[in-house]
Amino acid sequence: MRVLENISELFGIQGMEIERIVEEDDSSVTLHLGRSEDAQWSCPACHSLNVICYDHAPERQIRDLSIWDRICRLAFRPARVKCRACGAVSTERLSWMEANQHQTLRFERRLVLLCEKMTAKEASEFEMIDRDATYRIERRWLERVESGWTPEVVSKLGIDEIAIRKGHNYATVFYDLAKKEVVGMVEGRKAADCSKFLKGWDKERRGKVEAVCMDMWEGYHKSVSKLCPNASIVFDKFHVSKYFHNALDKVRQHEQALASNEDGKMLKGTRWLWHKPELSPKQRRTLRGIMAVNKPLFKAYLMVEDFEMLYKCESIEAAALYLKDVVRRFRCSHLEPFKKLGKSLRTWRDGILNYFKHPVSNAAAEGLNNKIKVIKRRSYGFRDFEYFRLKVLQCAGSLPSVANAYPL
Ligand SMILES: [Zn+2]
Secondary structure: HHHHHHHHHHHOOOOEEEEEEEEOOOEEEEEEEOOOOOOOOOOOOOOOOOEEEEOOOOOOOEEEEOOOOOEEEEEEOOEEEOOOOOOOOOEOOOOOEEEEEEEEOOHHHHHHHHHHHHHHHHHHHHHOOOOHHHHHHHHHHHHHHOOOOOOOOOOOOEEEEEEEOHHHOEEEEEEEEEOOOOEEEEOOOOHHHHHHHHOOOOOOHHHHOOEEEEEEHHHHHHHHHHHOOOOOEEOOHHHHHHHHHHHHHHHHHHHHHHHHHHHHHOOOOOOOHHHHOOOOOOHHHHHHHHHEEEEEEEEHHHHHHHHHHHHHHOOOOHHHHHHHHHHHHHOOOOOOHHHHHHHHHHHHHHHHHHOOOOOOOOOOHHHHHHHHHHHHOOOOOOHHHHHHHHHHHHHOOOOOHHOOOOOO
């Protein structure tokens, strides 16, 4: 029996020793465990060591780390103990597994660490365990990590929406723009959804947010002005510029509808050219040719260019004057889409100009959103938003590794 004693020692589960090793028909291995001499019980209710074991529950089979590439199970009978201190009668609590689980903590730990390196599906195959079980285990470990985690204070916050299901189903994502990391995600994109996340931060933390970059979405604006009183709201320049390109597009569509056959031919197929930041000499000639004969399009194109020059201003004062001039020109441009935009620009003024106090943009969000899409495909579809959110924080944020979630 010397060998079994040695193995029991290596096996390393306190209070237990291996009594028998059985090779099952499916080539898995079952280790039958008994109590070692140093076995000691404590009361799950009051932690007193003054307990007696009066009975044993029926045998349980628990998954443990594989040995020699075979599935390994531990078979044992949990003790039922009575506490002399508080009188409680209960099943013993084991330090090496969570109550009501079907595997040891060390098995779970290995599995969730694999999930950090590969997809949960791959990890399940690797460890020969059901995909649903992996998902439940990983979710629990991630929740545990999050509950013990204090995220760093964010001074430059980005907020953006992403589509999470086909149709109109959105999530709001929060980014630390300095660290280029996701710090939170909630379902929906209403003011109440945004507030749900921000309220998770205490007043002091919210007070330290200096700038919040977002699009001109009313809901986010409302929530942030209420909950982050010290933050300047900066309208993301890429979102702002999208409105200009939309206006230019409307002018192009309008002109195309009005154009004679000849001019219509020229315009055909140029849709994307108008929005390209870099043009080839040939493309430039095409646009110039159109603008030479189409004055409204010429005007619209120049106005977009004009607006983009705003971001080259060197001070907020210079930008304010420039913007005022842009708005004036828009309003007397005789181009409906730009006249309308002129009106909007007046309401967006502060958010646009705040860029010159805090030159932040949500450009980093773009890359992170691509990462989120990959995680979405890997994260068990959409059966569980919470799990998806935790995976996003783990892969695109700074949620710590699950390695130390449980003391082993
Ligand atoms: Zn007790």
